[in-house]
Amino acid sequence: MVIPADKTTIAKYIPDELDRRIIAHLRADGRASLSKLSEALGVARGTVQNRLDRLVETGTLLGFTVRVRDDHEAQIRAVMMIEVTGRSTTQLTRRLRGIPEIHSLHTTNGNWDIVANIRAESLSDFDRVLREVRMIDGVSKSETSLLLTSI
Known part of the structure; x- marks a missing residue:
């Protein structure tokens, strides 16, 4: 809301x-x-x-939300850092948003241009997402880390 x-x-x-x-x-x-x-x-x-x-x-609170236990969501969670070449960020972002396993996208500073939060049901789904992202025109490099335990 x-x-x-x-x-x-x-x-x-x-x-x-x-x-x-x-x-x-x-x-x-x-x-x-x-x-x-x-x-x-x-x-x-x-x-x-x-x-x-x-x-x-005043708009300080934009709404209220629900939090879901980790074990009720996708089993595989990861963070993928993506380096973008050229000026293809808009088209690349549109393609990334079309991948259902990408839960959220963030721009960032430093060596990486975009950070994607990935949630997949299985390792084979996770592997497919990695291949899919890496094949998008404009992705020059990526680095992915699996999230193991929330603390």
């Missing part, structure tokens, strides 16, 4: 310590009730409600 906010409101509002604590609790449990948040933060339920309303209103 994305909630549009007025750009002038966003520029004026700076979250304080209580807002940051509310956001931290919501990152851990996006479905936490107002009562649970107020108890954890040591403030009145109405205070939490007012703060949440303001965080949503």
Whole structure:
């Protein structure tokens, strides 16, 4: 769920310590009730409600999401760093987005141009994704690391 906010409101509002604590609790449990948040933060339920309303209103909170246990998602997870040659980034990005196992893409600085988060059901699917990415015009080099354990 994305909630549009007025750009002038966003520029004026700076979250304080209580807002940051509310956001931290919501990152851990996006479905936490107002009562649970107020108890954890040591403030009145109405205070939490007012703060949440303001965080949503100003666009600081864009929405709430669900987190899924790792064992309910794809078994193979990896990070692939990609070097792009020439000015083919737009077409290359479009092709990468078309690969279902690529969960997210990020531009970056340093030696690599793009970082792709990959999630695959099996090693054979993972291998296919690696081959597919490396065959895209504009990919000059890549390096992939499997993610073993989340800590």
